[in-house]
Amino acid sequence: MNRFHQIVEFVNDLDKRWVFLVVGLAVVTSTIFRLTFPEIPTPMVRSVYEKVESLPEGSRVILPFDYDPASEPELQPMANAFVRLCAERNLKMYFIALWPLGQNMVAGVIDDILQTEYPHLEYGRDYMDFGYKSGNEGVVAVILTDIKKLYTTDAHGTAIDSIPMMAGVRNIRGFDLILTVSAGYPGLKEWIQYAGTPGNIPVAGGCTAVQAPLLYPYYPDQLVGLMGGIKAAAEFEALVAEAYPKFQEDKDRFLTALVRMGPQTVTHLAIIFFIVLGNITFQILRRKRQQEALKR
Amino acid sequence: MKRTIPLAITAIVGAVLVIAYFIPHPPFDGLREDFSIFFDIMATFAFILGGGNLIKMHGNRISRREEGWFFSLVTIVGFLLVLLVGLTKFGNPDGFRGSSVTASGSYFDHVYEYIFRPCGATMFALLAFYVASASFRAFRARNAEASILLLVAFIILLGRTFVGALLTSWLPDSLRFLTIPYLAEKIMVVLNFAGNRAIMIGIALGIVSTSLKVIIGIDRSYLGSD
Amino acid sequence: MRRQPARSPGCLDRHCLPSPTGYRSGRCGGPAALLPLLVLTIWALAGAGLARAQAGASDVSAGDTPSDRGESITVSWEPAPGDRLVDGTVTGYRILRSRSPEGPFEAIGQASPGAARYDDADVENGIDYFYRVETLSLEGAVRSPVIGPAVAQAQWINTNQWNVFVVLVLLLGFNIYYIESIRAGQKPFIRKIAGLEAVNEAVGRATEMGRPILFVPGIQDMNDIQTVAGITILGHIARTVAEYDSQLVVPTSRALVMTTARETVREAYLSVGRPDSYDENNIYYVTDEQFGYVAGVNGYMVRNKPATCFYMGAFFAESLILAETSNSIGAIQVAGTAMPAQLPFFVAACDYTLIGEELFAASAYLSGEPKQLGSIKGQDVGKFLGMVSIVLGVALLTLASVVGWEPLVQAAEFVREFWSTELA
Incomplete structure (x- = not known):
């Protein structure tokens, strides 16, 4: 297995503590920088x-x-x-x-x-x-x-x-x-x-x-x-x-809810990032496994 | 006899309460509330049972010096301390009489404000982390169904934030049905409604069926027998 | 006998006055009413808009609220002409009440614009009450004539709930029919429920690994039917655990659930001839507090690493916290709940999930008893009736929108009402 696939494997089975860390950082930084976004009432x-x-x-x-x-x-x-x-x-x-x-x-x-x-x-x-x-x-x-x-x-x-x-x-x-x-x-x-x-x-x-x-x-x-x-x-x-x-x-x-929407928005983006990352690694590894099966 | 009496009580009470639902005239009109209050009275006495069990179980752990006995000690000390503070209304501005247990400034209020409240909020906040880790693991496009699930998750996640509106704000009005907030709302209000209602209909029928089984005495497994 | 609701002539009270009673005095119909009628005519001619704005609620009636325990009188009316969504001048309706037609009338409540009824629930049974409805508008207030007497009384049958009674009888009938037909030897088809098929495998795995099995019966008390369903499943699992001679741990968040679970598990051990293996200390109370309970259960998981975790009952926000923690220790997880909001979390984090009704069917499924299986079939027929009603309602409304035939809309409305528990 080459280095690239090793990294992909690592990311694919990423320890959940890394996920926790990124989510934690997303909440903390957006709170510190006081990010707010406009809201359109539904x-x-x-x-x-x-x-x-x-x-x-x-x-x-x-x-x-x-x-x-x-x-x-x-x-x-x-x-x-x-x-x-x-x-x-x-x-x-x-x-x-x-x-x-x-x-x-x-x-x-x-x-x-x-x-x-x-x-x-x-x-x-x-x-x-x-x-x-x-x-x-x-x-x-x-x-x-x-x-x-x-x-x-x-x-x-x-x-x-x-x-x-x-x-x-x-x-x-x-x-x-x-x-x-x-x-x-x-x-x-x-x-x-x-x-x-x-x-x-x-x-x-x-x-x-x-x-x-x-x-x-x-x-x-x-x-x-x-x-x-x-x-x-x-x-x-x-x-x-x-x-x-x-x-x-x-x-x-x-407007406390409006202020709290900042961290929520950033955390949602962090979760989306992880979902995308997980799918990319999943597809790479699936393709690799298919190729290996074909070779055999 | 040990099973016959509980079964008879269940059948009679169940049947009477079902009938009472259709009779608004006294004394049937208040039966449901009365039984609900009876249950609360029993549940209140059960607090004593629960508290007793808590002390007995953790007391045993401490006396046997089992692994983690120190946590048991913290539990018992915490339990007794809060009970004492609540019962005696320590620190209440108006003294023991004539004031609420949770009066502002009381020790009980301090326990609530500075221990209970942050602990509760912390546990609830864990959800954000667990949602992230569960999403990372579960939302993988393994097959067609999983891919649809993934797509829907994406739309809802983005639609719940300002970013969703921002990403598709360039679309003209004629293509409004393609904007993420619109799609997110439609998924929640149309697809989610339909799915939820179907599940709820199934649940409602399941509840009726299970209740009938229990009232008629077909299902006795909650009494420890089939 | 129920009294008929008193009904007003739909005239404007201000023109019926200054009769001291104003109460069906006949002034509107008598010669003395000529002057007000003349004024009315002049108003009408002067400008329809003005007349509309100053007209009050008409056709006011008051009568006993039907199908209740009494102690309530319903006052209803036709909204005033000025009560419109666009350009409306009416700001609300004030309800006035008195024990005598002569008054004095006191205001007892107010209804929003657009409202056409008010339930006065502050009355005693068997006493005469008189009402007036005062229409409040930008132009001033207009009072209706005195309506009454109206008397509240309790009824013996709640006719509003006839549909619930019919559905209940149907479900009971189907249950009994299928129970009897299965008893008579008919073989029912019950689809496989993967989560329940996995019980033996999950218990066996824990036994092989020498680790305990954790059962969480939700966080509600015994008055929640989901907890009852969870406890019945616990009984079946406990029997399997007793047969394998494995260890079953049940932390509860309610003291009554602890007592019931102990009884259930003890009986299960007894039924397979292993009463000595039963240890009541394994079924214990943690706390009623939701997250305190979660902390306690999570702590147990992390320290003792159970090989299998069952979650059967009513769950709330703690569902994902529990499931993710046991996922992190590599336990097999089987969950079942009828809380729709928590199902996605269990589906995402657990190996098997019993969705809604499957939780209630589990006991019958695991026992395999004809009586219990019959109830599943009865439940299915109820679901079939629901599905037919939905298709019928949609078809009727679709057809009505195409051909525009009112009876079709009424038929669709009847189908909807049939499944509604809303009081009329």
Whole structure:
């Protein structure tokens, strides 16, 4: 075997640690050099945005945050964008979590966004947090008919009846939108199946990119719009920033998905590079083997 | 008897819940939620079982000085420490009463913020590396089917980034159907939809069939017998 | 008996007022209605656009929401003429409710432009409620007459789900038919499932290498049917492992799954006469936390290098992390899941993958029992019905688009509705 074929063999069976190294470098360098690219919103993302924009002021929106720290890097930008848009539109936000750690995610957006950027919005009047309840889709099915059957207090232990924005709210049937951020089970699918469809409530939301293909079949009948992963979040941010130019001022704060798309794009290119490389070496070696077989 | 009773419970509960699906009138309307809550109560008690098993198993490893016993020690110490911090609400700004376990500034919150959160995100981030290594190994044009798979992977990968749009931006409007973002969207929305729906129909029927087998008592292997 | 929904005469309330009740007072039809009618006529003549803009929702009705547990009243209406997608002036509909036709009416909710119904789920059964729909537009608000009384009540049968009942009966019927016919001696054709054919080979390899076999039953609890399917497969694998006298390790992420798996494996060892080989410490709980569990299982793989890894159950993002790690230690991998999003990862990284329904068919396939095989055939008939419906629906709609015959569209819609669980 000549030297060329030795190299080809080496590349063909490349130790996966080399792949890891290149992917690592791709992420690190693109993060350091802060590469960003423009985003063109796709119809599914646009539908989510337009649905929120079409809601009259004071409409009730339930925001289930069904994710945890593991998927936070991918889902937090869209959660932030949802909350900002709802706050801009003066919609009443009801946060809820079916994942134990989802309540921490809710606490995060309340602290970092609502209390910091929208201090005029008041807890209990403009937004409230139901907190976490175990029971997965069971919780969704119950609150569709009777919220107080499960929730007598909010996440902070305040009696539900004493919260102004809960006055006259018995269940979520009268809500105008379910806007979820979901990383798996229970998540968007359960909100569609146990609340959106039986309760005739519009459902829109975002999920991890891996989960998105599973949810496409629900669009557009049972799902107003769907946002898969960081790319969709970046497109959503682009739409929000276009309508509310103040968000264009501080990219690091308001357009985090757009900033994170840089490393994703470069990593995709690195993966494409490896796929091309693997195929070239594979074809060279296959041809060599065929020639050797012919000689024999 | 040991199997008859569980089988009878399964059959009765299963049948009642199936019937309840078609009866919206009380008391049938709330049965599904009630059973779901019963399950949660049982699962909560099972936490004790799980915790007990964790301590027993790792305790044995430590006492026998088995290989990697040090990791078992870390596990037990971590488990007990977080349990203690959570139960006692150490460091909670409002004290033991009247405040949430996860109140901002509590030790539990610190554990979550500075240990749990970065560890979880790190594990999830591993996916990026594994996707790359799996793609390198799996996407080889070995035959016609594999070549199609490779082509589709290429279009989707490029279509999910700005580069896809850039590469085919020179195409005139009349050839828009050849642009990578358009192709990527069509693959996801048409081909992927169709394939996913077919799989989901099969899965739904499989679930119905398996559930019927379990309710009727045809499949008892989950009880340890055929 | 279900009450008929109360229905309004489609007149504009502002012209029915100032009746204190406005409630079917007959003012619209009586001589006193002449003046408003005159005003209406003048408006109509003055400009159709203006009249359109100021007309409210018409044909308002309110009645018990059908096929539910009660506690809900559906208010429906014909959207106002100004409620259009392009150049529309309507900004929404406000629903007002009262316990008395005289009022006072309080706003209970709002519907978006384009909406034609509102479900008031904040009502008690057996009590009279009265409604008004206020059309909100750029020109101002227009109230409908008072509608009612409407009473909510619970129903015994959910007629919306008749199609689900029919499908269920059909599937059950086919299952029983095929079970009986196979029992009677009919030989069913079941295609080979490579992943399950490989079980013996995979267990044998681990035995030869003197390494353990790892079984991961997904990360969901026992209330997930995929976990149940995984545990049934575990029972069959455990029997093979017991026969080969190899070592089977099952780390679980749920305590209840651990208990069930222990019982299943113990019974399997017992059934092949090797109860002494069973070690319950090999089936243990790791953690409920997804990635904590993955870290624990990966650690086991790297340290103990199992020769064979089975993944059977519900998986999420951890699927690829598990499969790639066991690939790196050279283990044979057989996966099975009904999570469509994870299937591509398993297909790319594992040697064999049971796709969706194959996971549920595995138990029957491995047992070879007539009763269980019959259920696979029943499942296939269900799939065939689905396929016929899809082809029929597509054909009907295609034909309708060519000949433009409305009944064809309705027939296609019926086929679609038949498979839909959406409540009407």
